[in-house]
Amino acid sequence: MLGKKSPQGSGTGGQTSFISLKYLSLCILVIQNTSLVLVLRYSRTMEGPRYLSSTAVVLAEIMKFMTCFFLVLYGNSWKFLETLKLLKHEIIDKYKETLIVSVPSFLYTIQNNLLYVALSNLDAATFQVSYQMKILTTALFSVLLLGKKISRTQWVAVGILTLAVALVQWPTGSSEDTTNTITLSMRLVGLTAVGMACISSGFSGVYFEKVLKGSDTSVWIRNIQLGILGFVFALAGVFIKDYEAVMSDGFFQGYNSIVICVITLQALGGLIVAAVIKYADNILKGFATAVSIVVSSVLSYFVLADFNPTLPFMVGALLVIFSTFLYGKPPPKPKPTETPGGDSTEKPTVVVKNS
Numbered sequence: 001m002l003g004k005k006s007p008q009g010s011g012t013g014g015q016t017s018f019i020s021l022k023y024l025s026l027c028i029l030v031i032q033n034t035s036l037v038l039v040l041r042y043s044r045t046m047e048g049p050r051y052l053s054s055t056a057v058v059l060a061e062i063m064k065f066m067t068c069f070f071l072v073l074y075g076n077s078w079k080f081l082e083t084l085k086l087l088k089h090e091i092i093d094k095y096k097e098t099l100i101v102s103v104p105s106f107l108y109t110i111q112n113n114l115l116y117v118a119l120s121n122l123d124a125a126t127f128q129v130s131y132q133m134k135i136l137t138t139a140l141f142s143v144l145l146l147g148k149k150i151s152r153t154q155w156v157a158v159g160i161l162t163l164a165v166a167l168v169q170w171p172t173g174s175s176e177d178t179t180n181t182i183t184l185s186m187r188l189v190g191l192t193a194v195g196m197a198c199i200s201s202g203f204s205g206v207y208f209e210k211v212l213k214g215s216d217t218s219v220w221i222r223n224i225q226l227g228i229l230g231f232v233f234a235l236a237g238v239f240i241k242d243y244e245a246v247m248s249d250g251f252f253q254g255y256n257s258i259v260i261c262v263i264t265l266q267a268l269g270g271l272i273v274a275a276v277i278k279y280a281d282n283i284l285k286g287f288a289t290a291v292s293i294v295v296s297s298v299l300s301y302f303v304l305a306d307f308n309p310t311l312p313f314m315v316g317a318l319l320v321i322f323s324t325f326l327y328g329k330p331p332p333k334p335k336p337t338e339t340p341g342g343d344s345t346e347k348p349t350v351v352v353k354n355s
Contacts, residue, residue, distance in 0.1 A: 026288055028272060033292035036265040037124045038299055043258045044120040045306065051254030052242045053116035056263050057109065058234040063267035065227030068220045075220070090221050091228070098225055100211060105229035107204035112266065113237060114197040121190030123307040125297040125317075129168045130194045132289065132320050135161055135327055137202025145206050157327035160319055167316030223271065290321040 044050065069083075076083045091098050118127055136158050142148040150158075169191065212222065238246060245253070297317065300307035 029288035030291045030295070032265075032269045032272060033128075033288060034295045034299075036262070036269055037119065037128055037292075037296055038304070039258065039265060040115065040262050041119045041124040041127070041300075041306075042304060043262050044116070045304070046258065048256075049249075049254040051259050052238070052245060052251075053113060053120075054234065054238045054242050055246070055251050056116070056259065056266070057112045058231060058238060059263050060112065060267040061109075061227050061230040061234050063263065064271065065224055065231065067268060067271060068223040068227060071220045072218070072224065075218075087221070087224065090217055091225055094217075097211075097215065097217070098229070101208075101222065101225045102229050104204040104208040104211070105226045106233050107200045107207075108226065109230050109233040109237065111197050111200040111204065112234075114193045114200065118190045118193035118197060121186040122194070123300050124304065125293070125300040125307045125309070126168060126187075126313075127190070127194060128293050128296040129313075129317050129320050130165055130191060131198065132161060132293075132324065133165050133195070134198040134201040134205075135324065137198045138205055139202075139327075141202045141206040145203075145210060153329060154327050157323040160326065161323040164316045164319030164323060167312045167319065170310075170312035170316070287325075289324045293317055293321060 069087075072086070073080065073083045076086065118131075122130075139150055139154065139158055143150060208222075212219065238251075297307065297309060301309065
């Protein structure tokens with residue numbers, strides 16, 4: 001027994017390293033899932049003049065573009081002119097592919113603006129639980145656009161998730177929320193924004209997956225395309241929604257260190273998750289979602305003081321966590337074939353020797 005340990009030394013070291021990366025990715029996923037929601041909610045409720053969310057979306061797209069540009073530049077050994085030629089080829093010469101990417105880019109811009117609307121009207125805990133409905137929309141669009149087969153277990157998980165989110169929204173018997181800061185009308189606006197964001201997230205995510213599978217272009221270049229187009233759409237949103245406010249009090253009205261933190265989290269968070277997601281399996285992602293819901297609820301109650309948990313909310317949150325794990329559960333392994341003698345064994349491996 002002792003003699004068998006030495007040959008596995010290198011393998012054990014590699015396995016330990018992989019496990020460390022898995023837990024590191026878990027921490028990153030939890031921090032990303034929780035910090036953006038909590039900090040964004042705080043930025044929309046703190047005292048002082050409120051910043052324009054449309055301008056924050058513009059700056060997030062610029063930061064996302066700059067980050068991806070430097071990653072592509074690094075991949076080209078810091079050769080600036082070669083990088084520009086590559087981007088010209090991928091973005092301008094292949095303009096048809098760029099136009100295809102404009103669809104998810106437009107939807108991502110809408111989604112980012114909807115998140116500000118939702119968290120301006122909902123506490124972080126309710127938002128975090130309700131936003132898991134994107135699992136339902138992603139499943140539906142995966143079937144419709146990609147032709148994916150959803151297992152019976154996954155459909156059961158989606159049904160439980162729908163019931164769970166309905167429980168979270170169960171009325172408490174009063175015309176106002178459990179806090180004095182969120183009225184019924186605000187709650188309705190927030191939930192509507194969450195629902196629209198879930199639909200946008202599901203469709204754009206599946207559509208972008210379809211684009212990536214049909215092309216050999218790198219993810220970072222695709223994100224540069226998304227950033228450029230997203231900047232155009234977001235800037236148009238500023239002119240449509242907040243033109244008078246910008247002309248009156250400036251583009252950066254209400255900005256402070258918290259707002260800069262929100263923009264940074266929104267711009268870089270998704271890129272960081274994309275970089276570590278290959279180390280996280282479905283169970284780990286489900287666990288990250290569960291921890292994020294718990295942390296968001298606790299901090300909403302003790303720190304932001306805008307959330308008072310009810311029994312329906314707690315039951316609904318537990319069901320959301322359960323359905324997330326159930327949906328990400330790997331399918332059962334196929335049963336081994338039975339031999340004529342009745343023994344359940346694997347098929348033997350046949351080795352053909354060359355004469």
